[in-house]
Amino acid sequence: xxxxxxxxxxxxxxxxxxxxxxxxxxxxxxxxxxxxxxxxxxxxxxxxxxxxxxxxxxxxxxxxxxxxxxxxxxxxxxxxxxxxxxxxxxxxxxxxxxxxxxxxxxxxxxxxxxxxxxxxxxxxxxxxxxxxxxxxxxxxxxxxxxxxxxxxxxxxxxxxxxxxxxxxxxxxxxxxxxxx
Numbered sequence: 644x645x646x647x648x649x650x651x652x653x654x655x656x657x658x659x660x661x662x663x664x665x666x667x668x669x670x671x672x673x674x675x676x677x678x679x680x681x682x683x684x685x686x687x688x689x690x691x692x693x694x695x696x697x698x699x700x701x702x703x704x705x706x707x708x709x710x711x712x713x714x715x716x717x718x719x720x721x722x723x724x725x726x727x728x729x730x731x732x733x734x735x736x737x738x739x740x741x742x743x744x745x746x747x748x749x750x751x752x753x754x755x756x757x758x759x760x761x762x763x764x765x766x767x768x769x770x771x772x773x774x775x776x777x778x779x780x781x782x783x784x785x786x787x788x789x790x791x792x793x794x795x796x797x798x799x800x801x802x803x804x805x806x807x808x809x810x811x812x813x814x815x816x817x818x819x820x821x822x823x
Contacts, residue, residue, distance in 0.1 A: 667701055668701060670742075670744070670766055673696055673698055673703070673742075673744040673766070674744050674746075674766060674768060676696055676703065676744070677694045677695060677696050677706075677744045677745060677746050677768075678694070678746055678768065680694040680696070680706055680708060681693055681694035681708060681721075681746050684708040688713075689708065689710060689713060690708055690709050690710035690711070690712060690713040690714075690719070691708040691709060691710075691721075692709055693708070693709045693720075693721045693745065693746045693747040693769070694706065694707065694708040694709070694721045694725075694745070694746050695707050695708075695721040695722045695724070695725035695743060695744065695745035695746070696725055696743070696744050696745075697725050697726060697728070697729035697738060697741050697742070697743055697762070698741060698742045698743075698744065699729070699733065699738075699740055699741045699742075700740070704728075704729045704732045704733060704741070705724075705725045705726065705727070705728030705729030705730070705731075705732055706724075706725050706728060707720075707721045707722065707723065707724025707725035707726075707727070707728060708721050708724065709721045710724070718752070720749075720750070720752065720753050721745060721746070721747070722743065722745055722749050722753035722756060722757065723752075723753060723756055725743065725745075726738065726743075726756055726757070726760050726762075729741065729760075730760070736759070736760060737760070737761050737821070738760040738761055738762055739761040739762075739763060740763060741760075741762055741763060742762065742763060742764045742765070742766065743757060743762050743764070743765045743766070744766045744767075745765065745766070745767050745768070746767070746768045746769060747767060747768065747769045747771075747773075747774070748767040748769065748770045748771045749765065749767065750771070750781065750784060751784055751785060751788045752784075
């Protein structure tokens with residue numbers, strides 16, 4: 644499959660550049676692009692059984708593909724890579740006004756990143772129920788994230804909260820970050 648017009652991949656994970664394509668792409672075109680990206684990266688041996696693109700005003704501003712196994716990175720989900728690339732492209736973490744197209748319904752980690760990035764709309768192809776049919780324990784992640792820290796499967800212990808709070812408070816006072 645040839646890439647969908649609108650962007651040209653420029654090497655590193657997630658980097659894109661505009662192609663000056665004249666026809667307007669719709670949500671089906673963007674999902675086709677994500678599916679094609681997944682296939683291309685899988686064929687290239689770069690991971691890629693799922694892929695995502697971030698779109699702003701009809702243009703792809705970030706893309707990513709799953710590389711958890713290839714890079715021994717538990718956070719190497721396609722949505723995370725696409726959000727990072729989009730943030731770098733537009734120069735802000737706040738991606739309000741953007742849409743995310745992903746070939747897999749986002750897990751809790753990715754849903755958290757999507758929420759923090761202020762993405763307006765998410766479109767997905769495969770569902771988390773499909774992951775469970777393949778033997779992936781998505782429900783276990785949901786239980787873990789939803790449980791209070793003293794009820795999780797691994798021990799959590801709070802240490803030096805006041806000291807860490809003082810650093811955070813100083814950062815907030817000095818930088819006054821927008822939208823936090």
